[in-house]
Amino acid sequence: MNMKSDLPSKMNRRTWIQRIQKLTILTIGAWLSPTFVFAKKEDADEAIKKITGSAKIQEGRVTLTIPPLVENGNLVVLKVSVESPMTANDYVKAIHVIAEGNPLPNIFTAYLTPRSGTANITTRVRLADSQRVWAIVQMSNGSFWQGSAETLVTLSACTEMV
Amino acid sequence: MSKTSRTQLTVPATAKKNSIIEIRAIVQHDMESGFRYTESGKLIPRDIIRVFTCSYNNVEVFKADFYPGIGANPLIIFSTIATESGILEFKWLGDDGYEAVNQAQITVS
Numbered sequence: 067m068n069m070k071s072d073l074p075s076k077m078n079r080r081t082w083i084q085r086i087q088k089l090t091i092l093t094i095g096a097w098l099s100p101t102f103v104f105a106k107k108e109d110a111d112e113a114i115k116k117i118t119g120s121a122k123i124q125e126g127r128v129t130l131t132i133p134p135l136v137e138n139g140n141l142v143v144l145k146v147s148v149e150s151p152m153t154a155n156d157y158v159k160a161i162h163v164i165a166e167g168n169p170l171p172n173i174f175t176a177y178l179t180p181r182s183g184t185a186n187i188t189t190r191v192r193l194a195d196s197q198r199v200w201a202i203v204q205m206s207n208g209s210f211w212q213g214s215a216e217t218l219v220t221l222s223a224c225t226e227m228v
Numbered sequence: 229m230s231k232t233s234r235t236q237l238t239v240p241a242t243a244k245k246n247s248i249i250e251i252r253a254i255v256q257h258d259m260e261s262g263f264r265y266t267e268s269g270k271l272i273p274r275d276i277i278r279v280f281t282c283s284y285n286n287v288e289v290f291k292a293d294f295y296p297g298i299g300a301n302p303l304i305i306f307s308t309i310a311t312e313s314g315i316l317e318f319k320w321l322g323d324d325g326y327e328a329v330n331q332a333q334i335t336v337s
Contacts, residue, residue, distance in 0.1 A: 141299040165297060169263050173297035181289045181309050183248035188305035192297050
């Protein structure tokens with residue numbers, strides 16, 4: 067067999083492989099779509115309602131930092147910072163962190179005082195799934211602010227056997 | 229029954245008056261979430277630390293509630309204002325009578 071007659075069949079195979087690759091990317095994309103992530107959204111909403119009551123939650127002032135891609139959900143470094151002067155009249159009272167994809171949405175609640183100086187909290191959390199994590203912040207004047215971050219988790223917490 | 233375990237604190241030994249200091253506190257604890265099963269299918273009961281408090285010369289300056297979503301060996305980094313020389317006391321309280329206490333000395337100038 068000479069090279070010339072072999073070439074077209076090789077090209078065909080290559081295009082076929084490319085098509086399969088495209089299809090795979092599409093399938094993964096569908097798997098990670100928000101409809102899957104929002105499966106437990108109601109639980110998280112309920113947890114947020116419990117904290118805020120009927121008060122309105124405003125967007126902004128809160129920055130929640132988690133890595134956008136997490137290999138192991140068992141230890142994820144999570145940082146919350148809130149823009150606040152932290153004076154006796156205007157300070158952050160409480161920071162609530164809620165994960166909408168965890169079996170229990172509440173992760174932690176930190177209570178701050180004017181003596182905190184800044185409103186920066188860092189801790190390590192567990193994430194059960196790719197999801198959005200919320201930080202609900204209560205100010206000293208009773209207003210609520212929120213911030214959130216989304217992450218992809220490749221190995222979930224809570225699934226391993228002992 | 230009372231249980232306790234190793235803790236580690238990172239607190240500056242000296243600080244300028246009214247400066248903001250960063251505090252890191254780690255405690256050795258499994259934080260068993262209560263959502264895991266053994267290979268025989270038995271649910272492992274929840275055993276976590278529930279509350280962490282930091283007192284500055286007996287005045288509470290920071291408190292946190294923990295839930296199963298906190299990872300094993302809980303680390304928490306927060307800040308406080310160095311107001312006066314004295315002792316910072318850290319306390320962790322958890323399930324099954326768990327209690328761990330640690331102290332750090334600070335000199336404020």
